[in-house]
Amino acid sequence: MVEAADSSQSDTLVRMRDLYFARGSHMIFDGIDLDIPRGKVTAIMGPSGTGKTTLLRLIGGQLYPDRGSVQVDGLEVPALKRAELYDLRQRMGMLFQSGALLTDLNVYENVAFPLREHTDLPESMIRDLVLMKLQAVGLRGARQLMPSELSGGMARRVALARAIALDPMMIMYDEPFTGQDPISMGAIVQLIRLLNDALGLTSIIVSHDVRETAAISDYIYVISRGKVVGHGTPQALDATDSEWVRQFMQGLPDGPVPFHYPATDYREDLLQDEEVG
Amino acid sequence: MFEWVRQLGANGLQFFEKLGRGHLFLWKTLVGIPDVVMRPRLLIAQLLSVGVLSLALIAISGLFVGMVLALQGYNTLVDFSAEESLGVMVALSMVRELGPVVTALLFAGRAGSALTAEIGLMKATEQLSGMEMMAVDPLHRVIAPRFLAGFISMPLLVAIFSAVGIWGGYFVGVGLLGVDEGAYWAQMQAKVDLYDDVLNGVIKSFVFGIVTTWIAVFEGYDAVPTSEGVSRATTRTVVHSAFAVLGLDFVLTALMFGDS
Numbered sequence: 001m002v003e004a005a006d007s008s009q010s011d012t013l014v015r016m017r018d019l020y021f022a023r024g025s026h027m028i029f030d031g032i033d034l035d036i037p038r039g040k041v042t043a044i045m046g047p048s049g050t051g052k053t054t055l056l057r058l059i060g061g062q063l064y065p066d067r068g069s070v071q072v073d074g075l076e077v078p079a080l081k082r083a084e085l086y087d088l089r090q091r092m093g094m095l096f097q098s099g100a101l102l103t104d105l106n107v108y109e110n111v112a113f114p115l116r117e118h119t120d121l122p123e124s125m126i127r128d129l130v131l132m133k134l135q136a137v138g139l140r141g142a143r144q145l146m147p148s149e150l151s152g153g154m155a156r157r158v159a160l161a162r163a164i165a166l167d168p169m170m171i172m173y174d175e176p177f178t179g180q181d182p183i184s185m186g187a188i189v190q191l192i193r194l195l196n197d198a199l200g201l202t203s204i205i206v207s208h209d210v211r212e213t214a215a216i217s218d219y220i221y222v223i224s225r226g227k228v229v230g231h232g233t234p235q236a237l238d239a240t241d242s243e244w245v246r247q248f249m250q251g252l253p254d255g256p257v258p259f260h261y262p263a264t265d266y267r268e269d270l271l272q273d274e275e276v277g
Numbered sequence: 278m279f280e281w282v283r284q285l286g287a288n289g290l291q292f293f294e295k296l297g298r299g300h301l302f303l304w305k306t307l308v309g310i311p312d313v314v315m316r317p318r319l320l321i322a323q324l325l326s327v328g329v330l331s332l333a334l335i336a337i338s339g340l341f342v343g344m345v346l347a348l349q350g351y352n353t354l355v356d357f358s359a360e361e362s363l364g365v366m367v368a369l370s371m372v373r374e375l376g377p378v379v380t381a382l383l384f385a386g387r388a389g390s391a392l393t394a395e396i397g398l399m400k401a402t403e404q405l406s407g408m409e410m411m412a413v414d415p416l417h418r419v420i421a422p423r424f425l426a427g428f429i430s431m432p433l434l435v436a437i438f439s440a441v442g443i444w445g446g447y448f449v450g451v452g453l454l455g456v457d458e459g460a461y462w463a464q465m466q467a468k469v470d471l472y473d474d475v476l477n478g479v480i481k482s483f484v485f486g487i488v489t490t491w492i493a494v495f496e497g498y499d500a501v502p503t504s505e506g507v508s509r510a511t512t513r514t515v516v517h518s519a520f521a522v523l524g525l526d527f528v529l530t531a532l533m534f535g536d537s
Contacts, residue, residue: 060410089412100407103399114411117418162411 013038013170013202014059019068021054028054029065030226036170041196041203043213046223047248047257052206053097055223056172059204060094061085073169090118093163093171097178099155101147107134107158108143114165133161137191153184160191170202171195177209189216210249214238222248299495302416306424306494309417319422327388327423327490328430332437334387335380339371339438342379343445346370350446351454360454364461365468367446368439372469372478373534376439378526381485384431385518389493392423393514396497397507405498420494427490428483435482477533484525489518 014036021029028051036042044052057063058070061077070077075088101110111130115121121129134140137157147155156176163171176188193216196203207213214220214234222230222237222245230237230245237249247255263269313320346367354360396419399405405415443465450456469475493514500510 062406062409086412086414089410092410094407094410096403096407098403100403102404102407103402114413117411117413159407 011038012036013073014204015069015071016058017069017071019058019070020066021051021058021063022066027226031068032223032226032228034221034228036202036204037219038202039196039200040218041193041205041216043205043207043217043220044223045206045208045210045213045220045248048208050223050225052208052223053174056094056174056204056206059172060089060092090114090166091169093166093168095156095159095163095171095173095176097175099147099152099159101150101155101159101162103147105147106143107139107145107147107150110147110158111162111165114162118166129165130161133165134158136164136195137161138187151184153180153187156180156184156188157191160188160195164195164199164201167199168201170204173203173205173207175207176205177207177212185212192216210251214249224248295499298499299491302420302495302498303491305416306420309414309421310425312417313421313425319418320425323422323426324430327392327426328434331384331388331430331434334383335434335438336441338379338383339376339441340445342375342438343367343371343442343447344449346375346442347446347449347454351450351456360450360456361460362464363446363450363456364443364463364465367450368443368465368469369474371439371442371446372474374526374530376435376442377478377481377485378522380435380438380482381431381489381522382519384427384434384485385489385493385515385522388427388430389489389514389518390511392427392490392493393497393500393511394507396420396423396494397500397502397510400498400500401502401504401507415498420498423494424490427493428486431486431489432479432482435478435485439478473534477529480533481526481529484529485522488521488525492518492521 012035014034016032016034019029019032019034020027032055034044044055046052054063058065059072059077061080064078072088073091075084077085077088080088101107102113105113108130111133112126115126115129119126130143131140134143137160139154139157139161142150142154142158147158150158160171173192176192177185180188189212192203192205195201205213205217214237217234220231220234220237221228224244230240230242232240237245240246240249244256246252247257253259347363350363350366351360354362354366396405399415399419405419408415408418447461451458451461496510496514496517497507500506
């Protein structure tokens, strides 16, 4: 019995239980339960401003929950000491929306950065590793460029090469598709799936781009107003009974989330305006 | 009335909260200093941008300040036939006061504001956050080398400012106004004391170096990560550094020379 529980735990890389987090008086997570399975691509979706990025920062230990548990690979993240947290982060990669490349270093040095900081590898080996990672994202030829010379899509791919430099167990993607042209978008969509399967990673994608995310995800959580409002495989969510989830997944302009911001009666409002005028 | 009191309380709390954050930040930065010593390349890069690139501004300003001092001083001293004391006057003014204070103010304007803007923009573009997620502490990797570079650069810049200023005074006093060359240097040698004057100036320069660099790196690290936030932080760096330098100068001067 215990063995079964252990094995189910090892199948789950990230486990959140009863998670509460607020900024001032604004409640962002109001009791969230979430399991990210190992080796899969899991998406966390929801409208803008629902705290999806905050969720990644809670997993990475950059923020602490007000209540509840965040476990990564069996470790309780908020309870870790600084050195333990930094050890854990070496096994995590994160792709920021902006890429977050170091602007004073070129592409090559950016990818070499985590290797130089955390290993004592000889220069020749660092070079080989950097070129392999850049080759994986198709930018081996761009190694001498500075971040300011890269397009948004290229910057994200360099950041991805840097995120996999230390061969992490998981990668977190923060809005990887936002503001990409169709070709860059296609490249990144393909890379996420490919790297996940080829390197045996666990991927967490935070996004509100339904079509692209659903195309490569094994499992999706939909979050709104601090709660998980739906979860399941992309196919299961398409066939969901929840009107809210259907509106979100199909991008309908009106539904449980109304098109109109709450207001007084339209006719009365117009007439009142006339009186004032 | 109540609103006013409430606002006063809120501002007070905010001030002390920031002061606390600033001191915690300083402590964590100091803990990172040994890392920087182990990796001198990080320090050298910052010494270049914080110190060496400030050199032209400091040297030219020092020259003009020394020249003006000599002009003004001569006009006063000549009434008492004491123009031969011009060298002492210029040297003491430079070494005790103007060297440390003016250099610190110029340093805050040139290097301090640049540090704040750079660190603030790194924060706004998630570079600091990205480092944290790569298990690299930005306080050790980014802040500590800049802090140490400011601490080392300031006394050297002050020394250069004072030396160039004394030469400026020499050009004007001896070269243009006809003060006796021997008297300019000999009186300076006789009257400027290594401990009372030079050493006290050096102590001031270390204190100002710590304070201005601390304010600059903290304001950048604590900036609201937007373009407006970074711009405000840069302004705050210059304003707060100026207040801190002038206020501390009074305190240090009172401690060093108050009883003489």
